[in-house]
Amino acid sequence: MKKKIVILPGDGIGKEVTACGKKVLEQVAECFGHQFSFDYATIGHEAIEATGNPLPDESLEKMKNSDAILFGAVGHPKYDNDPTAKVRPEQGLLKMRKELGLYANLRPIKLFDELLAASSIKPEILKGADILFFRELTGDVYFGERGRKEQGATAYDTMIYSRYEVERIAHKAFKAALTRGKKVTSVDKANVLESSRLWREVVQEVAKQYPDVTVEHMFVDAAAMKLIQNPRSFDVVVTGNLFGDILTDEASQIAGSMGMLASASVGDTVGLYEPIHGSAHDITGKGIANPLASILSAALLLDISFGLKEESETVIKAVEQTLRDGYRTRDIADASTAHEKILGTEVMGNV
Amino acid sequence: MKKKIVILPGDGIGKEVTACGKKVLEQVAECFGHQFSFDYATIGHEAIEATGNPLPDESLEKMKNSDAILFGAVGHPKYDNDPTAKVRPEQGLLKMRKELGLYANLRPIKLFDELLAASSIKPEILKGADILFFRELTGDVYFGERGRKEQGATAYDTMIYSRYEVERIAHKAFKAALTRGKKVTSVDKANVLESSRLWREVVQEVAKQYPDVTVEHMFVDAAAMKLIQNPRSFDVVVTGNLFGDILTDEASQIAGSMGMLASASVGDTVGLYEPIHGSAHDITGKGIANPLASILSAALLLDISFGLKEESETVIKAVEQTLRDGYRTRDIADASTAHEKILGTEVMGNV
Numbered sequence: 001m002k003k004k005i006v007i008l009p010g011d012g013i014g015k016e017v018t019a020c021g022k023k024v025l026e027q028v029a030e031c032f033g034h035q036f037s038f039d040y041a042t043i044g045h046e047a048i049e050a051t052g053n054p055l056p057d058e059s060l061e062k063m064k065n066s067d068a069i070l071f072g073a074v075g076h077p078k079y080d081n082d083p084t085a086k087v088r089p090e091q092g093l094l095k096m097r098k099e100l101g102l103y104a105n106l107r108p109i110k111l112f113d114e115l116l117a118a119s120s121i122k123p124e125i126l127k128g129a130d131i132l133f134f135r136e137l138t139g140d141v142y143f144g145e146r147g148r149k150e151q152g153a154t155a156y157d158t159m160i161y162s163r164y165e166v167e168r169i170a171h172k173a174f175k176a177a178l179t180r181g182k183k184v185t186s187v188d189k190a191n192v193l194e195s196s197r198l199w200r201e202v203v204q205e206v207a208k209q210y211p212d213v214t215v216e217h218m219f220v221d222a223a224a225m226k227l228i229q230n231p232r233s234f235d236v237v238v239t240g241n242l243f244g245d246i247l248t249d250e251a252s253q254i255a256g257s258m259g260m261l262a263s264a265s266v267g268d269t270v271g272l273y274e275p276i277h278g279s280a281h282d283i284t285g286k287g288i289a290n291p292l293a294s295i296l297s298a299a300l301l302l303d304i305s306f307g308l309k310e311e312s313e314t315v316i317k318a319v320e321q322t323l324r325d326g327y328r329t330r331d332i333a334d335a336s337t338a339h340e341k342i343l344g345t346e347v348m349g350n351v
Numbered sequence: 352m353k354k355k356i357v358i359l360p361g362d363g364i365g366k367e368v369t370a371c372g373k374k375v376l377e378q379v380a381e382c383f384g385h386q387f388s389f390d391y392a393t394i395g396h397e398a399i400e401a402t403g404n405p406l407p408d409e410s411l412e413k414m415k416n417s418d419a420i421l422f423g424a425v426g427h428p429k430y431d432n433d434p435t436a437k438v439r440p441e442q443g444l445l446k447m448r449k450e451l452g453l454y455a456n457l458r459p460i461k462l463f464d465e466l467l468a469a470s471s472i473k474p475e476i477l478k479g480a481d482i483l484f485f486r487e488l489t490g491d492v493y494f495g496e497r498g499r500k501e502q503g504a505t506a507y508d509t510m511i512y513s514r515y516e517v518e519r520i521a522h523k524a525f526k527a528a529l530t531r532g533k534k535v536t537s538v539d540k541a542n543v544l545e546s547s548r549l550w551r552e553v554v555q556e557v558a559k560q561y562p563d564v565t566v567e568h569m570f571v572d573a574a575a576m577k578l579i580q581n582p583r584s585f586d587v588v589v590t591g592n593l594f595g596d597i598l599t600d601e602a603s604q605i606a607g608s609m610g611m612l613a614s615a616s617v618g619d620t621v622g623l624y625e626p627i628h629g630s631a632h633d634i635t636g637k638g639i640a641n642p643l644a645s646i647l648s649a650a651l652l653l654d655i656s657f658g659l660k661e662e663s664e665t666v667i668k669a670v671e672q673t674l675r676d677g678y679r680t681r682d683i684a685d686a687s688t689a690h691e692k693i694l695g696t697e698v699m700g701n702v
């Protein structure tokens with residue numbers, strides 16, 4: 001198989017971890033006789049520094065002409081502490097999601113048995129938890145009109161959803177549920193928000209087309225609680241952009257660490273694969289970031305964009321074996337991890 | 352001391368638990384020689400059934416003329432499953448918060464040592480966690496303009512904050528921090544939302560007036576994760592209405608159960624005290640609801656609205672003693688609880 005992959009390292013630990021993800025893709029190509037060609041593109045703080053634009057046209061063009069994208073992260077503390085900054089790394093990320101039509105963000109939350117002890121949640125609560133989140137990614141308050149009024153003394157953002165946006169992500173969630181536990185939990189705040197009431201209406205309609213799938217509607221506050229209280233009660237979760245952002249980060253604790261979680265963003269065109277974790281400037285350049293989320297993102301890429309199931313499973317199995325052998329990066333180490341088995345990013349990427 | 356208290360049972364288990372909270376207030380009055388008079392008012396589904404209005408004027412008048420309000424919960428499954436309902440119990444709650452100017456919702460999250468085992472989070476992660484949330488309660492997407500466009504195919508809500516709204520709640524949070532761990536974590540999504548950027552700007556300004564307090568800004572997704580990963584790293588948390596709704600429900604898992612958490616809503620006029628838990632129709636009328644959150648709400652009422660510290664502490668100590676004696680309602684029972692010590696609502700309210 002011949003494929004073009006764009007590596008989009010972005011900011012912070014994005015560079016370190018995508019380097020490991022890329023290496024795994026190269027190894028897969030070699031072992032299974034595929035031809036993967038790689039190109040690099042810039043985004044985020046790095047792109048702002050170089051061009052003034054968080055998503056240069058050249059980057060977007062490269063991505064549009066590729067077969068899949070392996071992405072790191074964007075963000076920089078400089079902007080976080082300056083609420084008045086006009087150009088921000090995150091704008092690049094949001095524009096990319098919109099321009100590439102990446103409306104469905106899949107975030108599988110599955111605990112590797114070897115990491116049961118690394119979570120703050122009790123093993124007996126976690127064991128067997130296996131959740132697949134569908135976070136809507138190109139609508140909601142992320143893309144509604146926003147601004148200031150009254151000489152800047154009032155600020156607003158618009159949460160907004162249209163039927164077709166809810167329909168297409170709901171269909172993806174229900175279809176996925178058919179291949180899994182046959183249950184969909186739709187999360188909203190329909191007791192207060194009009195956009196959530198539309199969301200619930202549409203999900204109820206779509207649900208009728210999947211009589212074999214049980215549908216459950218949950219308010220976002222209750223879902224935030226239940227995810228910790230009883231993670232095993234969830235199968236597929238579908239929710240909007242903002243609630244999905246919050247709940248999937250929270251749910252990362254089910255998997256022991258954010259450092260283990262991969263995500264796929266798919267939609268109209270090319271697929272993009274990235275860790276859930278962000279740019280993590282506090283640990284950037286120290287060589288201690290966990291590369292497994294990027295490696296697992298590469299596995300998702302092989303599976304979803306290229307249909308290479310065997311190759312994808314080989315990567316996942318290799319990650320499992322590495323964990324079983326006792327190797328850990330610091331974020332997923334627990335008291336029982338032997339000191340000599342705590343690895344840096346690069347070494348972890350090699351094993 | 353002579354005081355007028357309005358009991359506002361509301362829907363579902365609201366009635367059962369406020370009955371227990373009221374009983375505790377009566378006992379306190381008797382033991383400490385106070386004169387508390389009680390009146391009842393209606394709100395929510397119950398009020399809709401009786402008058403068509405989720406917050407009858409009569410209820411509002413009674414509350415305005417009282418010294419404190421003990422509230423249960425509102426909500427009914429009937430409306431949850433009907434996204435098109437025009438009149439909803441929650442409208443009563445939101446209108447009440449707005450009309451009474453209850454802009455600061457205080458939610459203390461503290462684990463009773465006796466309940467360490469009842470949480471899904473590991474005891475060693477929880478031990479010593481003690482968080483005080485300040486959730487803004489009369490602004491944000493709860494009160495912004497909302498509606499439909501394009502023949503109902505698009506729905507929107509407006510997230511909106513003004514400087515003065517952020518200022519007044521920030522001051523409350525910083526003042527409280529001075530009496531505690533001297534740290535404030537402000538939670539927003541300033542990397543995306545304009546209302547969050549205003550929020551962050553104002554909190555940064557207010558922080559300058561409290562040089563003894565450390566301030567930290569955190570994105571809501573990171574906060575949702577960190578609350579589970581390391582709850583002890585928080586002292587006072589201040590956040591908007593929507594993020595506060597989600598994070599405090601999530602944080603209830605730190606306290607073992609929602610059934611243990613009380614909240615105080617204060618602002619311009621009379622204070623209102625209520626459990627964090629909702630109307631819980633699935634267990635309504637079964638006599639198994641945990642009344643401790645309502646009893647602890649009564650304790651907050653005595654402390655905050657009446658300044659009766661000793662009385663308040665006596666109630667909290669009684670709750671502690673009850674737990675130490677091994678008594679539990681079902682929600683906070685763990686495998687080690689002797690069967691005969693699992694109590695119903697009414698009995699728990701008596702001990």
Ligand SMILES: CC(C)[C@H](C(=O)O)[C@@H](O)C(=O)O
Binds near residue numbers: 075090278543572
């Ligand atoms: C960086 C930020 C804008 C982004 C988001 O909120 O979508 C991130 O948190 C994510 O989840 O990918």
Ligand SMILES: CC(C)[C@H](C(=O)O)[C@@H](O)C(=O)O
Binds near residue numbers: 191192425426441444
């Ligand atoms: C019932 C609902 C409108 C309410 C809210 O979202 O504020 C509840 O969840 C709460 O936290 O008091």
